Amino acid sequence: MKDGKISFTHTERRDAAANRQRILDTAIRLFEQHGVEQVSMNQIATEAGIGPGTLYRRYRNKGELCLDLIKDNVVLFFEDIQAYLEHNHKEPPEQRLKGILWLFLRFRESKIQLLKGVEDSASTNRKKPGTRSPLYDELHGLLVDLFNEMNKETAAVRNNIFKADMLLEALKSDAYLFQREVRGYSLEEILELLYATFIAHR
Amino acid sequence: MKDGKISFTHTERRDAAANRQRILDTAIRLFEQHGVEQVSMNQIATEAGIGPGTLYRRYRNKGELCLDLIKDNVVLFFEDIQAYLEHNHKEPPEQRLKGILWLFLRFRESKIQLLKGVEDSASTNRKKPGTRSPLYDELHGLLVDLFNEMNKETAAVRNNIFKADMLLEALKSDAYLFQREVRGYSLEEILELLYATFIAHR
DNA sequence: TTGACAAGTGGAGACATCTCCGTTTATTAT
């Protein structure tokens, strides 16, 4: 066999793969050129030389397309977290939680437009009201574990699940951009404020 | 002069007022019949017997229409808060904060669809990224005052502004409905969890 | 090679939001 292509063909036809690459390239170019929010799915389809139906066949909405564009970064992000936790497993959970928040804030900042794209169409477009992405669930699990480590009373688990939900709520595009642009805080200041609000609690 | 009508005319023509009432009646009927999310502005315009342009002339989007439908309730809600605070001004600030949260949760529950309508088009539709409604600012001010009362150190004001932002974030439709429908909590449970997360701290 | 079939395609069109602008109408000053 030449390479992975043959087994790949079983799930994606070769012409389709080519189209997919053209979509991705076109989207990246247009997003960089005009900003994620300004670019419509129609525009992407037209510039990629395909019909709108073809585009929507692959990505059910703009959010899925955005997500595909950062999928690799998401994987790297979780690897970073893994590495960080291993290197710092002796630190107190408060510290490790803060470290994860910092990693997340930097990730969020680096992919700010695409993440907003993902969240926007997720909220407009969800069929099931409260469905969260696997990304959400994975982070949520990590946070809950750390909160549990901080407070060993089993009665607190419910509180910790809730607290993790609230913390993730605070990290959403809307809330984050509000702090960043209206309140005018820097990344570092937001980290401190999050720490004081959700972790320090003396 | 006959009465107040003349000065009123200066701000709203009589035929326009009639149309406005028809819009409101139609919207209420359709919202109750099909649910806020399912009803389009076009549908409202058609059923009210006016053109879409006329509807959009008065309400720049569905959110503004929803807001107009609960404006009276919002006023009542703030009066409730005022009365509550006056009757309980001797209680500790933690208690008063909890009381306000309870009033808010009940208000939110009673107008859940319309509030979601307001928030949805506010987030889709905002020209200025982080602009918050006056409703938001008013509540925010109340919360900050109570947090400040709980912690008199002036250095904490910044933290308290942030904490109030986070608390309001937690009370948004999205986060609230997630707790309600996915986590399966009752109003009372959400109140306790909010209290434990944002107020009790220690 | 070839035929069957699943995978992929494209574009018309259903619907929604929202704008633009020529036309109509209520009101007021004369």
Add this chain to the structure above:
DNA sequence: ATAATAAACGGAGATGTCTCCACTTGTCAA
């Protein structure tokens, strides 16, 4: 009354999301 005028109107149409389905094309097995 009537004319002037500002407010209100309505609907065509621009733009966007997303679906549907008749048609085309790769792939694989025979």
